[in-house]
Amino acid sequence: MTQTMYDKIWHHHVVEERGDGVALLYIDRQIIHEVTSPQAFEGLRLANRKLRRRDANIAVPDHNVPTKNRHLPNPDPSSKEQLETLEQNVDAFDVNYIPMDDIRQGIVHVVGPEQGITQPGITMVCGDSHTSTNGAFGALAFGIGTSEIEHAFATQTLVLKKSKSMRVKIEGTLPFGCSAKDMALAVIGKLGTAGGTGYVIEYAGSMVEGLSMEGRMTLCNMSIEAGARAGMVAPDETTFNYIKGRPFAPKGGQWNAAVAYWKSLVSDEGANFDKEVTLTQDDIVPLVTWGTSPEDVIPVTAEIPAPSSFADPNKQVAAEASLDYMGLAAGTPMQEVSVDRVFVGSCTNSRIEDLRQAAAMIKGRKISESVKEAIIVPGSGLVKHMAEEEGLDKLFIEAGFEWREPGCSMCLAMNPDKAGPGEHVASTSNRNFVSRQGPGARTHLVSPAMAVGAAIAGHFVDVRNY
Numbered sequence: 001m002t003q004t005m006y007d008k009i010w011h012h013h014v015v016e017e018r019g020d021g022v023a024l025l026y027i028d029r030q031i032i033h034e035v036t037s038p039q040a041f042e043g044l045r046l047a048n049r050k051l052r053r054r055d056a057n058i059a060v061p062d063h064n065v066p067t068k069n070r071h072l073p074n075p076d077p078s079s080k081e082q083l084e085t086l087e088q089n090v091d092a093f094d095v096n097y098i099p100m101d102d103i104r105q106g107i108v109h110v111v112g113p114e115q116g117i118t119q120p121g122i123t124m125v126c127g128d129s130h131t132s133t134n135g136a137f138g139a140l141a142f143g144i145g146t147s148e149i150e151h152a153f154a155t156q157t158l159v160l161k162k163s164k165s166m167r168v169k170i171e172g173t174l175p176f177g178c179s180a181k182d183m184a185l186a187v188i189g190k191l192g193t194a195g196g197t198g199y200v201i202e203y204a205g206s207m208v209e210g211l212s213m214e215g216r217m218t219l220c221n222m223s224i225e226a227g228a229r230a231g232m233v234a235p236d237e238t239t240f241n242y243i244k245g246r247p248f249a250p251k252g253g254q255w256n257a258a259v260a261y262w263k264s265l266v267s268d269e270g271a272n273f274d275k276e277v278t279l280t281q282d283d284i285v286p287l288v289t290w291g292t293s294p295e296d297v298i299p300v301t302a303e304i305p306a307p308s309s310f311a312d313p314n315k316q317v318a319a320e321a322s323l324d325y326m327g328l329a330a331g332t333p334m335q336e337v338s339v340d341r342v343f344v345g346s347c348t349n350s351r352i353e354d355l356r357q358a359a360a361m362i363k364g365r366k367i368s369e370s371v372k373e374a375i376i377v378p379g380s381g382l383v384k385h386m387a388e389e390e391g392l393d394k395l396f397i398e399a400g401f402e403w404r405e406p407g408c409s410m411c412l413a414m415n416p417d418k419a420g421p422g423e424h425v426a427s428t429s430n431r432n433f434v435s436r437q438g439p440g441a442r443t444h445l446v447s448p449a450m451a452v453g454a455a456i457a458g459h460f461v462d463v464r465n466y
């Protein structure tokens with residue numbers, strides 16, 4: 001019987017079938033951050049339990065870390081407490097830990113792949129929805145809740161129901177001025193935020209195969225915004241080249257054996273997917289979100305849509321509310337929308353390639369005087385270091401950007417990096433929810449190049465001719 005990649009990885013990890021698609025699944029690796037782990041550790045404490053496999057877990061602080069003045073006391077009491085609690089817990093339970101002052105520190109979903117922790121064929125969890133990022137390697141990686149974190153700590157297993165499978169093919173060559181972020185936004189625009197509910201998505205097609213690992217991670221990262229449980233890309237030479245030599249990668253004779261196994265994971269010819277969706281090169285253009293849902297995407301060359309243009313009455317109501325919150329009028333050309341702040345970062349777009357694409361847009365120009373703040377937040381200390389070796393930090397600083405320390409930062413504004421009420425933010429993150437980047441802040445999701453273009457012009461621009 002033919003199998004999808006998801007079927008294969010699932011079956012390799014079943015400890016016990018419970019019937020009705022529910023199974024006890026073995027979990028290979030778990031990553032932990034400070035926001036969702038405290039109750040899980042507390043649960044272990046109360047039940048007097050330990051970690052079943054301490055080498056399968058690794059913790060790193062990311063959401064609450066300050067991105068500047070780290071040598072000073074943390075200005076936010078609740079952030080301080082969450083960070084200290086994580087330190088106490090990893091100490092008490094002897095969990096592998098990457099502290100804030102370690103060059104490897106960064107956003108969990110950047111650190112896992114960078115360290116070679118993420119590998120094809122593994123099951124990988126984290127108490128964080130964007131764990132889907134790791135699926136770019138052909139891993140089954142997904143976010144879990146606090147009680148599941150505790151369960152995985154104690155047993156190295158989880159009780160799970162198998163999802164349906166969807167294949168999203170994107171065919172063609174990535175058009176000029178576009179990036180994996182535009183592909184991700186195009187997929188969400190097409191599926192809608194509920195289109196992937198109940199599914200694990202496998203991304204395929206020539207445009208996906210042509211992406212670097214960084215691009216594939218951007219694409220898989222935003223599977224969650226399409227409602228899916230996870231996103232995956234079949235491992236290939238691009239994957240193997242990325243993993244080779246990383247700290248946790250298989251070494252010596254184990255390398256060849258691992259690659260042979262990884263190659264066997266790809267979906268069989270003719271494997272059955274519950275749903276198939278295809279996008280073409282024509283669907284991929286520089287996109288911007290205009291509303292408060294990631295599905296609210298339009299080409300940068302388009303106008304803000306009128307609520308009445310949507311067929312679904314519920315969507316009409318939602319669009320009305322979105323426009324009201326965003327302070328936008330239907331019919332306004334997107335390129336006339338001005339931006340107050342610019343954020344390049346987050347687990348969607350903070351890897352080295354994202355920073356290179358962002359820096360390439362500067363071309364000796366400076367950010368607009370109308371922009372209050374433009375920050376570049378690398379995904380990890382290693383990304384930051386690499387960017388500095390390439391001189392990207394200087395390009396950003398000369399243009400008027402702030403060059404920060406790694407963390408989640410203004411993606412969700414749990415640290416001091418916030419946008420003010422009513423301010424429009426050109427953001428490379430993944431969620432444009434109400435008040436996501438600060439109370440009343442208005443988020444527009446874009447690619448790194450589009451964010452820098454907006455910073456220079458002071459409003460959204462079509463990066464293809466800017």
Ligand SMILES: CC(C)[C@H](C(=O)O)[C@@H](O)C(=O)O
Pocket residue numbers: 035036063127128129130143412
């Ligand atoms: C804090 C965490 C639970 C949350 C998530 O799971 O996604 C955060 O990372 C986010 O992006 O909103």
Ligand code: SF4
Pocket residue numbers: 062063107128130346347348407408411412429430
């Ligand atoms: S960068 Fe944003 S989306 Fe990613 S884990 Fe952090 S808060 Fe969540």
